[in-house]
Amino acid sequence: MRTALVIGTGLIGTSAALALAQRGVVVHLTDHDPGQARTAAALGAGTDAEPEGPVDLAIVAAPPAHVAGVLADAMRRGVARGYLDVASVKGGPRRELEALGLDLSAYIGSHPMSGREKSGPLAATGDLFEGRPWVLTPTRDTDTEVLNLALELVSHCRAVPVVMDADAHDRAVALVSHMPHLVSSMVAARLEHAEEAAVRLCGQGIRDVTRIAASDPGMWIDILSANPGPVADLLTDVAADLEETVRSLRSLQSSDDVKRRAGADGVQDVLRRGNAGQVRVPGKHGAAPRAYEVVAVLIDDQPGQLARIFADAGQAGVNIEDVRIEHATGQQAGLVQLMVEPKSAVVLSSALRERGWAIRQ
Amino acid sequence: MRTALVIGTGLIGTSAALALAQRGVVVHLTDHDPGQARTAAALGAGTDAEPEGPVDLAIVAAPPAHVAGVLADAMRRGVARGYLDVASVKGGPRRELEALGLDLSAYIGSHPMSGREKSGPLAATGDLFEGRPWVLTPTRDTDTEVLNLALELVSHCRAVPVVMDADAHDRAVALVSHMPHLVSSMVAARLEHAEEAAVRLCGQGIRDVTRIAASDPGMWIDILSANPGPVADLLTDVAADLEETVRSLRSLQSSDDVKRRAGADGVQDVLRRGNAGQVRVPGKHGAAPRAYEVVAVLIDDQPGQLARIFADAGQAGVNIEDVRIEHATGQQAGLVQLMVEPKSAVVLSSALRERGWAIRQ
Numbered sequence: 001m002r003t004a005l006v007i008g009t010g011l012i013g014t015s016a017a018l019a020l021a022q023r024g025v026v027v028h029l030t031d032h033d034p035g036q037a038r039t040a041a042a043l044g045a046g047t048d049a050e051p052e053g054p055v056d057l058a059i060v061a062a063p064p065a066h067v068a069g070v071l072a073d074a075m076r077r078g079v080a081r082g083y084l085d086v087a088s089v090k091g092g093p094r095r096e097l098e099a100l101g102l103d104l105s106a107y108i109g110s111h112p113m114s115g116r117e118k119s120g121p122l123a124a125t126g127d128l129f130e131g132r133p134w135v136l137t138p139t140r141d142t143d144t145e146v147l148n149l150a151l152e153l154v155s156h157c158r159a160v161p162v163v164m165d166a167d168a169h170d171r172a173v174a175l176v177s178h179m180p181h182l183v184s185s186m187v188a189a190r191l192e193h194a195e196e197a198a199v200r201l202c203g204q205g206i207r208d209v210t211r212i213a214a215s216d217p218g219m220w221i222d223i224l225s226a227n228p229g230p231v232a233d234l235l236t237d238v239a240a241d242l243e244e245t246v247r248s249l250r251s252l253q254s255s256d257d258v259k260r261r262a263g264a265d266g267v268q269d270v271l272r273r274g275n276a277g278q279v280r281v282p283g284k285h286g287a288a289p290r291a292y293e294v295v296a297v298l299i300d301d302q303p304g305q306l307a308r309i310f311a312d313a314g315q316a317g318v319n320i321e322d323v324r325i326e327h328a329t330g331q332q333a334g335l336v337q338l339m340v341e342p343k344s345a346v347v348l349s350s351a352l353r354e355r356g357w358a359i360r361q
Numbered sequence: 362m363r364t365a366l367v368i369g370t371g372l373i374g375t376s377a378a379l380a381l382a383q384r385g386v387v388v389h390l391t392d393h394d395p396g397q398a399r400t401a402a403a404l405g406a407g408t409d410a411e412p413e414g415p416v417d418l419a420i421v422a423a424p425p426a427h428v429a430g431v432l433a434d435a436m437r438r439g440v441a442r443g444y445l446d447v448a449s450v451k452g453g454p455r456r457e458l459e460a461l462g463l464d465l466s467a468y469i470g471s472h473p474m475s476g477r478e479k480s481g482p483l484a485a486t487g488d489l490f491e492g493r494p495w496v497l498t499p500t501r502d503t504d505t506e507v508l509n510l511a512l513e514l515v516s517h518c519r520a521v522p523v524v525m526d527a528d529a530h531d532r533a534v535a536l537v538s539h540m541p542h543l544v545s546s547m548v549a550a551r552l553e554h555a556e557e558a559a560v561r562l563c564g565q566g567i568r569d570v571t572r573i574a575a576s577d578p579g580m581w582i583d584i585l586s587a588n589p590g591p592v593a594d595l596l597t598d599v600a601a602d603l604e605e606t607v608r609s610l611r612s613l614q615s616s617d618d619v620k621r622r623a624g625a626d627g628v629q630d631v632l633r634r635g636n637a638g639q640v641r642v643p644g645k646h647g648a649a650p651r652a653y654e655v656v657a658v659l660i661d662d663q664p665g666q667l668a669r670i671f672a673d674a675g676q677a678g679v680n681i682e683d684v685r686i687e688h689a690t691g692q693q694a695g696l697v698q699l700m701v702e703p704k705s706a707v708v709l710s711s712a713l714r715e716r717g718w719a720i721r722q
Contacts, residue, residue, distance in 0.1 A: 113562055113564060125721050127659060127719065127721060128721075130659065131695070133561060133562055135562070162558065162561060162562070164558055168556070168558065168559070171559065172556070172558065172559035172562050173562065175551060175552070175555055175559050176552075176559060176560070176562045176563045176564065176566075176567050177562075177564065177566060177567065179548070179551065180548050180566060180567045180570045180571075181566065182606055182628075182631065182632075183544060183547075183548050183570070184566075184570050184635065185631050185632050185634070185635025185636075186544075186599050186602045186603065186606070186631060186635065187540070187541050187544050187599070187635075187638075188634075188635040188636075188637075188638035188639040188642075189602060189631060189634035189635050189637070189638045190536060190540070190595060190598060190599070190638060191536070191537075191638035191639070191641045191642065192634050192637040192638040192641070194533075194536055194638075194641070195529070195533070197523065197525055197529065197533065198529070198532070198533035198536050198537060199537070199641050199642070199643065200494060200523060200643065201474055201494055201496070201523070201533050201534065201537045201538075202537045202642050202643050203474060203537065203538065205538060205541060205542065205545075205572075205573045206537050206538065206541045206642060207642050208569040208570070208572050208573065209541045209544070209545050209569070209570055209573065210541075210635075210638070210639045210642055211566075211569050211639075212566045212569065212570065213632075213635035213636065213638065213639040214636060214639045214640070215632075217629050217632035217633055217636065220628075220632055221625055221628060221629055221632070224610065224613070224628055225613050225621075225624075225625060225628075228610040228611070228613035228614050228624070229610075229614055231610055232607045232610035232611055232614075234551060235603055235606060235607050235610070236607055237551060238547050238548070238551065238603060239600060239603045239604060239607065241547045241550060242547065242596055242599060242600045242603065243600060245543055245547070245596060246593045246596050246597055246600065249585070249589040249590075249592055249593035249596070250589070250593055252585070252586050252589035253589050253590055253593075260586075263586075263589070264582055264586060267543075267581075267582060267585055267586075268578050268582055270543065270546050270547060270550060271543075271546050271574075271576075271578035271581055271582070272578055273546070273549075273550035273553050274545065274546025274547065274548075274549040274550050274571075274574035275546075275549075275574065275575060275578065276549075276550070276553040277548075277549035277550045277551060277552035277553040277555075277571070277574065278549040278552070278571045278572075278574040278575045279575070280552045280553070280555070280560050281549075281552065281560070281563050281567060281568055281571055282560065282561065282563050298488060298491065304675045304678075304680065305680075306671055306674075306675075306680075306681045306684070307671040307672055307674050307675025307676075307681065308675065309671070310667055310668040310670070310671030310672060311668055311671060311672040311675065313667075313668050314665045314667075314668025314669060314672065315668075317665075319665065319666075319667075320667045320668070323667070323684045335492075358488065360486050360488060360489070
């Protein structure tokens with residue numbers, strides 16, 4: 001790939017442009033707001049001058065609802081050898097393009113799985129996609145040359161290519177992102193009018209479950225509007241589990257032993273299935289979650305406490321695999337949980353203890 | 362408080378005993394398994410010899426289903442001036458005691474809000490409760506002297522006393538712990554039979570939502586069996602939101618503009634209520650979540666990377682308030698998000714950049 005045209009210079013478009021430009025590709029930038037394209041160019045993402053002839057790859061980075069229209073326009077003008085979009089849903093745009101009667105052999109749908117809280121070209125960075133999955137949805141009609149251009153883009157962005165069917169992609173993101181997002185919102189919604197005394201009892205569990213409920217509703221309406229079917233199907237499955245679980249809990253209130261036992265079995269079933277699903281969530285590096293040992297250290301809130309812990313761990317030659325900080329309600333103190341390889345736990349505990357840390361094991 | 366009797370020397374009982382013993386209280390230990398009491402005594406939690414007369418406070422640390430029986434027995438034998446239990450539900454045990462016709466003026470129900478993955482006396486530690494809420498559920502009939510004994514226990518354990526009505530407590534823990542736990546299990550359960558390609562796309566969002574679904578079903582059956590009513594009520598509320606949201610998503614699939622707009626409004630409503638509930642989750646130190654700035658640093662997986670970052674941050678005089686580590690699928694690289702006070706973000710970024718770190722801002 002020698003030349004590219006990025007159509008839409010928001011966060012994703014500009015980040016891809018930056019990565020390509022850093023690898024020596026000549027990148028042309030355009031946006032329905034010319035100011036945005038100029039900003040992206042000023043950041044080193046390419047030039048906002050029009051290309052003189054067709055480029056190798058046109059990258060359409062427009063919101064889901066506009067992707068098909070922008071792609072169709074670009075294809076009719078013949079601005080590139082290959083066309084790719086980066087929208088977060090893949091089935092709808094493809095069907096819209098098919099309905100327009102376009103030859104889609106030069107088109108490939110894609111979705112880089114990386115988001116940020118911020119948007120716009122100023123939030124862009126050439127390493128946004130580094131190490132993240134980038135889904136490609138070629139069909140049997142996709143030119144091999146176009147698939148290879150897409151793979152080159154993914155490689156330049158240092159992302160991990162994952163090939164999927166467009167509709168399978170939409171069901172997958174409904175499963176791992178859209179459905180959990182809405183469920184997180186529904187759990188958080190229960191706190192809106194809760195008593196202050198109850199809210200004070202919140203711990204790390206509910207904090208984790210509701211974290212993503214803090215996201216911007218506007219952006220999520222766009223995402224969910226483009227993928228309502230698969231999300232509704234999954235929520236219907238969750239609703240069936242919910243109903244069954246409510247029934248089991250009501251049986252647990254019964255004075256009849258047989259009913260109570262059936263209730264306990266029902267609750268146990270959903271907890272067990274939860275266990276079975278949770279172990280499938282990829283842990284670090286996409287591998288099966290490894291069993292780390294936790295070394296828990298009590299800290300107060302003085303500046304530099306964490307720094308000192310990590311420095312001390314480093315001097316003990318121990319690699320911290322993950323960290324969790326649990327803060328206490330109403331107290332200037334907290335617990336830092338350091339996740340380490342089992343063989344390192346004893347080394348780390350004694351090294352930290354020697355240096356005066358309060359270790360809980 | 363000069364003397365105490367801990368009945369049930371598992372994790373909670375032994376941890377409380379350790380805290381009291383460390384503050385000079387003479388602690389007697391007993392358990393239905395005498396070996397457990399001996400182990401607790403060997404750890405320095407007190408003596409497994411019987412007290413010669415009534416102690417100041419008897420602490421019953423038995424599973425919810427056995428609490429009322431153990432308490433009734435202790436009260437009939439008159440082993441203490443005051444009686445307290447630490448079970449995770451409070452309404453049921455109180456009603457059982459009332460049904461036995463006992464005078465409850467010397468009894469106070471309580472619940473220290475601190476759990477661990479491990480159980481048994483060997484996992485106990487005198488600082489288990491440090492900085493955590495410890496709910497007390499006195500009634501108008503509770504002797505002031507007994508309330509003060511309980512407050513002294515909480516103080517010795519360095520926990521934060523929170524006074525609540527017993528049934529309000531049970532509804533509160535259903536809200537902030539039991540309901541979210543079951544919902545997390547239901548989201549995780551959707552992954553049990555999901556295709557491998559879909560599971561590979563999991564990111565930090567679903568990882569957080571499903572983390573607590575990894576817990577031991579046996580322990581959770583005990584907890585949920587003791588509090589089925591309030592949990593069922595809350596799940597019923599979630600089910601109503603779910604149904605409404607499925608209806609909204611189906612409207613978004615409609616070709617009718619009016620219907621689609623109504624669907625978007627419905628989805629927006631649940632997302633907004635999720636926002637409103639999420640901001641109430643106490644952040645650090647139980648205060649309203651503070652707005653931290655995030656400084657994101659790319660690391661590879663060499664040992665000591667985190668240690669170096671924290672050491673460098675410490676030398677720049679910046680206090681890291683929280684940390685999140687996001688690992689990339691299939692890659693030996695990750696992103697460390699350092700949460701700092703807004704005024705410190707620029708200082709930290711430039712200090713780290715100077716020392717050669719790749720900062721994403």
